[in-house]
Amino acid sequence: MTAITLTVGDDGIAIALMDLPGRPMNVVNDELMTALAAAADRLIGDPEIKGMVLTSAKADFCAGGDIDRISKLENAQQAFDATMQMKAVLRRLETCGKPVVAALNGHALGGGLEIALACHARVALDDPKLKLGQPEVKLGLLPGGGGTVRLPRLVGIQQALQIMAEGNDISPAKALAMGLLTELAATPDELMARARAWALANPKAKQPWDAPKFRFPGGDSRAPAVAQMFAIGPSMASARSYGNYPAVTHIMSAVFEGGLLDFEAASVVESRYFAACAMSAESRNMIGTFWYQLNAIKKGASRPHGVAPSKVGKLGILGAGMMGAGIAYVSAKVGIEVVLLDSTTEAAERGKAYSQGLLDKAVKKGRSTAEKRAALLSRITPTTDYALLAGCDLVIEAVFEDRAVKAGVTKLAEAQMAATAVFASNTSTLPITGLAAASVRPTHFLGLHFFSPVDKMPLVEIIVGAETSEQTLARGFDYVLQIGKTPIVVNDSRGFYTSRVFGTYVMEGITMLKEGVHPRSIEVAGLQAGMPMPPLALQDEVSLSLGLFVAEQTKKDLASEGKSCSEHPGMSVVRQLCEIGRVGKKVGKGFYDWAEAGKSLWPELATLYPVAAEQPAQRELIDRLLFAQANEAARCLEEGVLRSVADGNIGSIFGWGFAPFQGGALQFIDAMGVPAFVERARELAARHGARFEPAPLLVALAQQGRRLADH
Ligand code: NAD
Numbered sequence: 001m002t003a004i005t006l007t008v009g010d011d012g013i014a015i016a017l018m019d020l021p022g023r024p025m026n027v028v029n030d031e032l033m034t035a036l037a038a039a040a041d042r043l044i045g046d047p048e049i050k051g052m053v054l055t056s057a058k059a060d061f062c063a064g065g066d067i068d069r070i071s072k073l074e075n076a077q078q079a080f081d082a083t084m085q086m087k088a089v090l091r092r093l094e095t096c097g098k099p100v101v102a103a104l105n106g107h108a109l110g111g112g113l114e115i116a117l118a119c120h121a122r123v124a125l126d127d128p129k130l131k132l133g134q135p136e137v138k139l140g141l142l143p144g145g146g147g148t149v150r151l152p153r154l155v156g157i158q159q160a161l162q163i164m165a166e167g168n169d170i171s172p173a174k175a176l177a178m179g180l181l182t183e184l185a186a187t188p189d190e191l192m193a194r195a196r197a198w199a200l201a202n203p204k205a206k207q208p209w210d211a212p213k214f215r216f217p218g219g220d221s222r223a224p225a226v227a228q229m230f231a232i233g234p235s236m237a238s239a240r241s242y243g244n245y246p247a248v249t250h251i252m253s254a255v256f257e258g259g260l261l262d263f264e265a266a267s268v269v270e271s272r273y274f275a276a277c278a279m280s281a282e283s284r285n286m287i288g289t290f291w292y293q294l295n296a297i298k299k300g301a302s303r304p305h306g307v308a309p310s311k312v313g314k315l316g317i318l319g320a321g322m323m324g325a326g327i328a329y330v331s332a333k334v335g336i337e338v339v340l341l342d343s344t345t346e347a348a349e350r351g352k353a354y355s356q357g358l359l360d361k362a363v364k365k366g367r368s369t370a371e372k373r374a375a376l377l378s379r380i381t382p383t384t385d386y387a388l389l390a391g392c393d394l395v396i397e398a399v400f401e402d403r404a405v406k407a408g409v410t411k412l413a414e415a416q417m418a419a420t421a422v423f424a425s426n427t428s429t430l431p432i433t434g435l436a437a438a439s440v441r442p443t444h445f446l447g448l449h450f451f452s453p454v455d456k457m458p459l460v461e462i463i464v465g466a467e468t469s470e471q472t473l474a475r476g477f478d479y480v481l482q483i484g485k486t487p488i489v490v491n492d493s494r495g496f497y498t499s500r501v502f503g504t505y506v507m508e509g510i511t512m513l514k515e516g517v518h519p520r521s522i523e524v525a526g527l528q529a530g531m532p533m534p535p536l537a538l539q540d541e542v543s544l545s546l547g548l549f550v551a552e553q554t555k556k557d558l559a560s561e562g563k564s565c566s567e568h569p570g571m572s573v574v575r576q577l578c579e580i581g582r583v584g585k586k587v588g589k590g591f592y593d594w595a596e597a598g599k600s601l602w603p604e605l606a607t608l609y610p611v612a613a614e615q616p617a618q619r620e621l622i623d624r625l626l627f628a629q630a631n632e633a634a635r636c637l638e639e640g641v642l643r644s645v646a647d648g649n650i651g652s653i654f655g656w657g658f659a660p661f662q663g664g665a666l667q668f669i670d671a672m673g674v675p676a677f678v679e680r681a682r683e684l685a686a687r688h689g690a691r692f693e694p695a696p697l698l699v700a701l702a703q704q705g706r707r708l709a710d711h
Contacts, residue, residue: 012050019057028111051199062112083144090118099205114145140283144274156218221259285663293646307474319399320351326454348382407438509535510570516612525621530659540590633665
């Protein structure tokens with residue numbers, strides 16, 4: 001079986017059907033490129049063939065580069081050679097003297113779109129779900145199959161840069177408007193007919209860039225508007241990413257230099273930059289985490305094996321506040337019947353109105369329709385009546401963070417639920433095993449920790465209580481996938497995984513303030529470290545009073561167990577600000593003054609925490625922020641709170657935004673090398689406190705020459 005079959009029609013047009021054997025999708029690998037080279041040879045050598053339509057027998061045209069192959073590239077030369085080989089095939093195809101048309105029957109992404117760009121025309125199905133784009137940047141790479149050369153020559157440098165530097169999908173309609181596509185077709189039959197017709201109508205097709213008087217649409221790199229953009233673009237991109245994403249700069253360099261050179265020279269330049277990206281630590285980190293680990297999680301690596309798959313048909317939600325309302329929306333969206341219960345009818349209806357608000361916005365923006373809105377809303381039943389919970393497969397509790405209130409609603413709900421149904425708590429801090437004490441069937445009890453805002457945040461942290469059964473865990477896992485979110489599975493513990501490690505980031509920043517570090521340096525260090533929000537602003541967002549409440553509650557809980565706990569040095573700052581009413585954004589004041597127009601650091605911070613005459617190096621601050629998190633994540637693995645490295649990495653990025661280019665809080669340690677991490681952590685411990693003492697697990701791994709990934 002070959003990856004491409006060629007069928008020549010009576011009209012002399014060959015249909016080249018891509019269908020990689022044994023793969024669910026077409027990907028750009030040696031097999032596909034060899035087959036494409038053979039198809040090009042046939043097209044060139046066979047006088048009976050007048051032109052070719054390249055399409056796919058699979059649901060999608062081509063999903064992109066073969067990541068397995070890219071991640072096995074050992075050195076820059078191999079990376080350079082691999083892309084040059086691919087480009088030679090594509091160049092042969094586009095200079096063959098006969099028309100080649102891409103008929104895009106489904107997604108054409110990355111290398112898939114680059115193949116289509118090497119065709120003389122591109123016809124696509126007019127389906128808003130069909131994705132076109134160059135997402136390589138999201139894995140720290142750049143389009144190495146001629147994308148940075150052809151795209152700017154087809155749609156202009158500015159649009160091409162946006163597509164490649166942001167990596168977002170483009171719909172066929174938008175792609176047509178910008179000149180990326182030649183035509184759209186309403187049906188698969190029309191798609192093939194139009195592609196064929198184009199080939200017949202253009203027997204001597206040539207690429208625009210092979211015409212003698214070719215000019216870039218909008219001008220090449222020397223054109224004043226383009227040159228001006230290049231004068232500020234790279235520094236703006238670098239400022240936004242704090243230099244943490246070299247692929248963005250490499251894309252800009254490839255396009256800029258390519259925009260001064262002829263086609264062949266530009267292709268070589270592109271391959272050099274591709275090699276730089278492929279060999280970068282950032283790309284290795286992102287491929288490891290966002291490709292291998294995320295795929296493993298989605299395929300159920302953390303799900304108990306041997307439990308039959310399940311689906312939730314009817315869901316009960318207790319508490320229609322911020323979280324309950326969000327959970328109702330994401331569940332109803334995938335077709336689940338939702339009973340949304342609160343203590344008053346008004347509160348329950350307010351919870352449903354949240355979905356109405358989101359849907360109204362979506363309809364207005366053309367992202368949904370009035371019919372879809374009506375259908376989704378009809379699936380949410382607001383109520384105060386527990387009897388309506390009968391028949392629910394799953395009930396999620398999202399009432400106040402108060403043990404007694406949670407225990408009360410658990411009892412009332414369980415009285416209505418079938419014995420087999422699962423009960424979940426969305427608590428953010430209270431240990432699940434303790435909450436399950438209120439349940440008459442703790443084996444069917446687990447934690448499903450959502451993040452706010454629920455409709456946007458991709459993660460759900462599943463917490464396994466002491467008595468939670470494997471079956472219950474599997475059902476929780478299936479539900480999280482059913483609503484399109486990513487599950488990580490952790491064992492029960494105070495703060496679970498995400499809240500516990502996230503806390504170390506903000507508290508480290510707050511501790512720096514106490515020590516006299518300039519607050520602006522602290523905030524900049526957070527962003528330089530690659531975190532989406534600086535620590536002081538983030539604490540204002542989640543509220544200082546909540547942080548204090550959780551710390552006090554923890555102290556009380558531990559005291560009742562006869563244990564003591566040492567307070568984080570930053571906690572005295574939180575207490576002091578709470579005492580003067582500066583509890584965060586919700587009251588308009590915390591570390592910042594929050595106003596309609598924006599936020600500014602509270603000037604009086606300097607009176608409470610005078611800025612020291614001597615300021616530490618920025619590197620020291622960045623390391624403190626990252627090491628505090630990574631070390632705590634390693635402790636979670638050591639204590640068995642985390643069950644896998646993949647969950648630790650994905651949970652850190654999707655849960656609280658740990659620097660994505662590092663590949664996650666645990667990959668940060670592996671990428672640096674465990675011994676180097678241990679050494680630096682000890683230095684930080686000597687200077688800043690015992691919290692930086694490397695987790696014993698890391699010390700052991702360093703001695704054994706092993707990595708966390710081998711743990
Ligand atoms: P919220 O105050 O917005 O909503 C709580 C809702 O529960 C209110 O509508 C209230 O009327 C209702 N309620 C209270 N007691 C009830 C009872 N006895 N019967 C029925 N309804 C009752 O709170 P929230 O922010 O949505 O948080 C809910 C839960 O989710 C808490 O356990 C919280 O810790 C957790 N959580 C919150 C976040 C967050 O960012 N806000 C994130 C993750 C988890």
